[in-house]
Structures are given as structure tokens and as C-alpha cells.
Amino acid sequence: MQKIKKLFEEDKIYRNLDLTAEILAKKLSTNRTYLSQIIKTEFKMTFTYFRNEYRVKEVISVFSKPEVSAKFTIESIAKDAGFKATATFNTVFKKHTGVTPSFFRKSCILDK
Secondary structure, eight states, X not given: OHHHHHHHHTSOGGGOTTOOHHHHHXXXXXXXXXXXXXXXXXXXXXXXXXXXXXXXXXXXXXXXXXXXXXXXXXXXXXXXXXXSOHHHHHHHHHHHHSSOHHHHHHHHHHHO
């Protein structure tokens, strides 16, 4: 569990566009089934939800800095956080926050 947290919080492995449970399991010298079981037991979510939660938090962090956010498109910020497809990003972001990325970004700009 500590190794997983280190890879996500310090190494920001979630930014890898191709990150799968298999790739993470290899990095941790374990198998995908065991990794998925640990994430489900300890973090109470699936690997995909866990990975995407970190990605969404990364995007929110950028959006929360309007002076930085304004320099980039929403798509480029999402891609930098690890999302391959804009449609997937929009769906995941709304599922995690309850609002669209563009609405969230605009509200951050208005708050400043």
C-alpha cells in the first residue's frame, strides 16, 4: 500500500497515458489480480477509479491556479494529467466533481 501511494503521490505515475493495472503491478513486482485486490480492499475503489481520482485532482490543482491554467487548453491540461481522450476526461471529471471541466475552470477564474 505504501509503495502504491509513493508511486502515485511522489512519482505521479498516474500521468503515464498508458498506465494500466498490469503496468503498475509489474513496477511493484506483483500481479494485476493481487494489486486490484489491495486497491479494492484498502482504498475501497477499483484501480481505474483510483488512477482517475489522482488525475482529476491534478487537473483541479492546475485549474485552481488561473494564472497557470489560462496558459493551456483544457485538453492539454487533461493530457498532462494522464488522460488520453478528451471525451473520457470530460466524463470522468464530471463523475468526480459533479460539474464539467469548463464550468469548474471558469468558476476558479471567477473566484480569484
